[in-house]
Every structure is written in C-alpha cells, then in structure tokens.
Amino acid sequence: MKLTIVGTGYVGLVTGTCFAEMGNTVTCVDIDKDKIENLKNGVIPIYEPGLESMVARNVANKTLHFHTKLNECLHDCDMVFIAVGTPMGEDGSADLQYVLQVAKEIGQYMTSPLIVVDKSTVPVGTADKVKSTIDRELAKRGEAIEFHVVSNPEFLKEGDAISDFMKPDRVVVGTEDKKTAETMRRLYAPFFRSSMDRMLVMDVRSAEMTKYVANAMLATKISFMNEVANICELVGADVNKVRIGIGSDSRIGYSFIYPGSGYGGSCFPKDVKALKKTAEQNGYEAQLLNAVEDVNDRQKFVIADKVINHFGKDLSGRTFAIWGLSFKPGTDDMREAPSIYIIKKLTELGAKIQAYDPKAIHEAKSFYLKDVEGLSYADSKYEALKGADALLLLTEWKEFRSPDFGEIKSSLKESVIFDGRNQFDADRLDNLGFNYYQIGKKLAFKA
Numbered sequence: 001m002k003l004t005i006v007g008t009g010y011v012g013l014v015t016g017t018c019f020a021e022m023g024n025t026v027t028c029v030d031i032d033k034d035k036i037e038n039l040k041n042g043v044i045p046i047y048e049p050g051l052e053s054m055v056a057r058n059v060a061n062k063t064l065h066f067h068t069k070l071n072e073c074l075h076d077c078d079m080v081f082i083a084v085g086t087p088m089g090e091d092g093s094a095d096l097q098y099v100l101q102v103a104k105e106i107g108q109y110m111t112s113p114l115i116v117v118d119k120s121t122v123p124v125g126t127a128d129k130v131k132s133t134i135d136r137e138l139a140k141r142g143e144a145i146e147f148h149v150v151s152n153p154e155f156l157k158e159g160d161a162i163s164d165f166m167k168p169d170r171v172v173v174g175t176e177d178k179k180t181a182e183t184m185r186r187l188y189a190p191f192f193r194s195s196m197d198r199m200l201v202m203d204v205r206s207a208e209m210t211k212y213v214a215n216a217m218l219a220t221k222i223s224f225m226n227e228v229a230n231i232c233e234l235v236g237a238d239v240n241k242v243r244i245g246i247g248s249d250s251r252i253g254y255s256f257i258y259p260g261s262g263y264g265g266s267c268f269p270k271d272v273k274a275l276k277k278t279a280e281q282n283g284y285e286a287q288l289l290n291a292v293e294d295v296n297d298r299q300k301f302v303i304a305d306k307v308i309n310h311f312g313k314d315l316s317g318r319t320f321a322i323w324g325l326s327f328k329p330g331t332d333d334m335r336e337a338p339s340i341y342i343i344k345k346l347t348e349l350g351a352k353i354q355a356y357d358p359k360a361i362h363e364a365k366s367f368y369l370k371d372v373e374g375l376s377y378a379d380s381k382y383e384a385l386k387g388a389d390a391l392l393l394l395t396e397w398k399e400f401r402s403p404d405f406g407e408i409k410s411s412l413k414e415s416v417i418f419d420g421r422n423q424f425d426a427d428r429l430d431n432l433g434f435n436y437y438q439i440g441k442k443l444a445f446k447a
C-alpha cells in the first residue's frame, strides 16, 4: 500500500519504518525541515535500538521516503497516519492543535479517496473533530471525496519500539466501516502471521478510550507500588520482598510493580491528566487518577529527601554523582524524567552534580537541564564519581547493573549510594560497607 505518515517523532518514524519493512511504500512527513534533511542523510533524530539500520535499509530499497510538504504526498495515497504530538495543554487536556492542523491540510489537499488514521494519542471524540475539519475544508473547495477516519492508537514502548511494533501484543482499530476494517486488517496481517486474533476491531470511541485506559492502568500500578514502598519503609518491611510476595500471585503478576522514583516520559503524565480532564468535562471527578498523580508528584522527590536526611539541608560544598538521566533505560527521552526534579532540588540547595547517562546527555544539555547552575556532565559512569560525596542511581541502564563497587568506593568521599531503582543486592552492599539507600526499605545506618 502507499502510506503517508505525518510526524516523524518516536511514533511516526517507527510506524513508517516498520510499514516500509513489510513492503509498503511509505513517505514520512514532518514540518521540521532540519529533521527531514537529517533523515534524508541517514541521521536519526532519536535514539531507538535497531531503528537506524532499518531506516537505512528501507531508504536504500526505496520503500521509505522523507518529505516536508504534506500536500505533495497525498496523490495516489491509500492511507494517511496522523502521528504528531498531543502535548499537555494548560488546563491538563490534550492539545489537539497539531492533529487538527494536519486534518485541515488533508482536507485542503486530498485528491482521491483516503483512509485517515489517528495514530496519535487523542481523547474520545477526536476522530469526529478530525472528520468535521476535513469535511469543512472539502466543502470550501466544493469537493466531495470519500474518506474514513480510523482510530489506531499506538502501544509501543520507547527503547523497545521496533520489537513492539513488529510483534504487537494487539493492534486496536476503531472504525464502524467494514471495508475500512478490512483494509486495516490487510495492512497489519504481516505482523500477525499465525493468527489475526490480536487485531481488535471496535467502535472509534472505545478505541480512543483504550489507549488512555492502558496508560492510566500502568501509571496506577506504579503509583500503587510506590505508595506501598513508602509504607514498607515506615513499618520496617522490605518492599523488594513484598513485591515478590504479591507478584507470585497469578492474579497480580510481576510487571509494573517495581518501586522507584515515579513515572515520567512523554505519555503517562500527560495521558493520566488528559483522562482526568475528559472525565471532568463530562461531569465526573476521577478520584483514583487524582491520587495516582499526587503519589507520583511526591515520589519524584523521595530520593532527594533521602539525600537531605543524610547530608542535611545545606548542600553547599557537596557533590553528587548521578547515574542516569532519561526517564527510563533504552531511550534518550527526558520528558518529565524524575532526574530533572531531583537535580533541580539538590542544586537549589547548593549541591554540585556530576551526571552521566549513556544516551540522554545531549537532551539534558540542550533543553531539559539547560543552564542549571552546578550541573556538569561526565563521559563515563566512573568519571562521574570522582570527588563526589555520594552516588545517586536514577535510571536502570544495563551498564549500571553490575558495576565495580571497589571503584565506586575508592572514588566517593563517603560510601553512600542512593538507589532510585532498587538495582543492587542490599545485603551485598551492606557487607561491602556501603550506606545503601533504596526505595521502600529502611537503611541499617552505618556511622
């Protein structure tokens, strides 16, 4: 099929590349001219394992193309995917200006029948807005070209995006039109070789809602476990053991019950807020989602509070090594990362920070932690430790899982580790003479 994907961010670029990999002819469009120029030269704007080589292969095969002008990509096109950002608006709702701008352009320039697919995460009712925007533009032109708007939310995880897209748990398609559903089935069939059972066709509103509910459920699990962790710490229980104790119950399971420094990233924070807003706009107060957010807002500061409890409120003259800046491992994405909040809090109290991350330093330097006084960056995890008072582990990158504790000890002024991801064996670190702070476990303090 001939596909146009609008927006070449994490979702658009992965979607376009994976469809091209299956033999479709894909054009990825973005208004960011530098991004498109770079992509044409093989420079990938994001870090996503496996993406660079797949893009290169499909560009070489002429199945993947890049463009800046949507109006030049709509002729003979079977489907247009809208994969632009839907950031949080000022009132917490999803800002639909980019989605509706694309819809407007589609209405202005489409020349033949089209399936328009909402791939961006959008609130219930957005497909109707996209449809009426296109209708309005067609009416202005005096044209009556057939089109259908489909909801096809994306569930990929940054860091695992290629494998999630190529082998999806499920594909949700919202459409009430039989022929459109069949076309979507044909498009996704190569991703489900054994059975199409995981292709879930439903009405548009249920599909739009499914995406928000999936993210809200995952965020709820995280906040629930973080709340449990904080209670464990107060009563002298070890959340690591409690986690195994509950996860072994098949009704509960192990996924998404790791305690930590709170959820971040481009999706959970804004999607929980947007679902709350949708409920509010319909006269319902989503109390559980309010609590999920409150717990998360507090959780981002738990590690900073532990540092303050240990070293005191005046941190001038103190230096801390930080391992990990991105909101999770496997990505350079720093949107809403707990590291931002922790670093700002500690530097406000006078501390100096030496930070290291395998992929996110460029993002931190150029935007999220730009001009933070007292923050410097190291080229390696061990370099970050030099002369620091303590180590804070904030993102569980693989290279932090089995470090040389002898080197950590000899580089730090004090043998103190604050672990925001509960990565290490507390008994082992205890035996090695560290004061090892975790989330949800009381420290047996060593003087």
Ligand code: NAD
Binding pocket: 006, 007, 008, 009, 010, 011, 012, 029, 030, 031, 032, 035, 083, 084, 085, 086, 098, 101, 102, 119, 120, 121, 122, 154, 155, 156, 157, 158, 266, 267
């Ligand atoms: P992103 O910010 O990385 O990329 C969006 C891109 O759209 C940018 O490159 C921007 O220049 C481009 N754009 C904006 N307006 C445009 C226009 N009028 N024409 C052409 N291009 C335009 O966003 P993302 O992370 O890829 O997310 C896109 C959507 O997918 C969001 O709704 C998000 O919630 C959802 N989503 C994201 C993820 C994720 O892990 N990032 C996962 C699932 C769903």
